Amino acid sequence: MSAVKQKETPKRLPPAGRRGGGGPPHMGMGMPAEKAMNFGPSARRLLGRLRPHRVQLTGVLALAVASVGLSVIGPKVLGHATDLIFSGVIGRRLPEGTTTEQAVAAARASGNGNFADMLAKMHVVPGVGIDFAALGRVLALALALYVGAAVLMWAQGWVLNGVVQRTILRLRAEVEDKLNRLPLPYFDRQPRGELLSRVTNDIDNISQTLQQTLSQLVTSLLTVVGVLAMMVWISPLLALVALVAVPLSVVVTGQIAKRSQGKFIAQWTHTGELNGQIEEAYTGHELVKVFGRQKEVEAAFHAKNEQLFQASFGAQFVSGIIMPAMFFIGNLSYVAIAVVGGLRVASGTMSLGDVQAFIQYSRQFTQPLTQVASMANLLQSGVASAERVFAVLDAEEQTPEPARPARIADPHGRVEFEHVSFRYAPDKPLIDDLSLVAEPGHTVAIVGPTGAGKTTLVNLIMRFYELDAGRITLDGVDITTMRRDELRGRIGMVLQDTWLFGGTIRDNIAYGRPGATEEEILAAARATFVDRFVRSLPDGYDTVIDEEGSNVSAGEKQLITIARAFLAEPSLLILDEATSSVDTRTEVLLQRAMAALRSDRTSFVIAHRLSTIRDADLILMMEQGRIVEQGSHDQLLAADGAYARLYRSQFTGAVITDEIPAPPTGGAPAGTLPAAAPAKN
Structure with missing residues (x-):
């Protein structure tokens, strides 16, 4: 369980139950951290997913325009309130009974020209203080x-x-549907933790990004437009001063965001890879402890966790610089406006209320720009997650279902391979020009060394993989002309590695045929000897199995999966080392039960223990993707070929070949192995 490197990913085994001989080059697939994020097209594609909600989005825009419009008018109204207060304060200082013109002339005569200019632009009633009635109406309007x-x-x-x-x-629904349409090789190449991270963490991050940015983005842009219009109306000169900060802000934001793009894509890539490592270590924790590899697993975790830390810290730190940089630029703009505005009030070209309103507008103008800039890290992170989800949605799907699917009118379970060829990798042949016929009601056993293609053979029947050449027929119908669910609905499959979900034993058996009656469930359980151990449980068939199935033994779990397959009443039964987890006595009982249930059904049995397939109607001996021998058990023993050698290796002793490496020094002589003790039949 080595750490997943950034540029070189170690080979991974396929999931249990699909692990066959000569399998595909199972590579851990994760998005490379060094790949630059294509922000523009991905962002447009993400926003394009909102297109079905045009009406609601139009309403959102209308509400935003109205809300921003009211907010933009507010400072101007408050500026008028400031003018009322300032005028009242100045008015009380002027002699009562004089006119404004007389007060201006008196100020000029005393040499106070600036005050005279300011007074000339104000609406002042000498001798009268603040008009609280008018001020109350203005404040009430601002509040409204x-x-x-x-x-x-x-x-x-x-x-x-x-x-x-x-x-x-x-x-989420599209991703779920997409996963159901993806071919099995896609999952063989994808670490489960990485794929789970894409369909959970990344989608949640997209949701958070859209939720936090869309409203704020629309409001901020509208605020910029509205505030800019008000600033130009109040004072074009001050508006020009405020606008100087905009290109500077854009340049600074663009430079910082550019440096954070790669770091965000690396952050989410390392997150997926770390999830893959954690999931792998958790599901295989018993194996880790057995081989004493805790330190290696911990080292791999800490190495990947450190990579995630460095990428996350770099992404957040670089993008976090945007906000203080924008505040600094905004403060420079504020100082410039305050100085220029103060001079214009003193010269009488602007009122104090207008300057106050303009300062508020300048804050409102820089604030949405700062908010947009602060959303840059969230946008980068969200679009990075969207790219990873889009990679799943864009993955090549399995071949489409036929427009007019064929159906089997009279199912019996006759399977025929006609010149079938298949390979996982184009340059590595596995099955080449294979032909065979499995008659209804017959049991076909497939044996051979590891990597011979046994499991691959039954995976082709299930259409988990598509053929390179030839065809496979079920009851005379080419399986590629059938719908996959129709084909697989006629096949029952029991794997060596059991799969049970969290639920009762009854629920797990009934999974084979939804809608089965209680009597049918019990009949399947009795036929497969599940009933024998369930009756001894305190809750019987209502016993809840946890997700790991730890409250029943491995053999009992296998019996439940066999009962589930029997309940489905398939035309074709595939058993991939299905009895390897049960004891010898139960295995004999299961063989008898299977014989009774195979009537008018074809059974494919993959077995390594040759004692379990002696009664098979046809035994196929495979080597390197080819059937080198076929016949009954007695016929193949009499032929004294590959099957006979394999049989003797299990029941008389170990077969010594040139491929078996020499034992370590200090043991048996080089090139030999100690003979195995004779096995009891």
């Missing part, structure tokens, strides 16, 4: 504007939340 803006913003968020969640719901 801000309350209305808040309500509209809440409504916008509520509608947008529904749009985002329905989009993510549809995306």
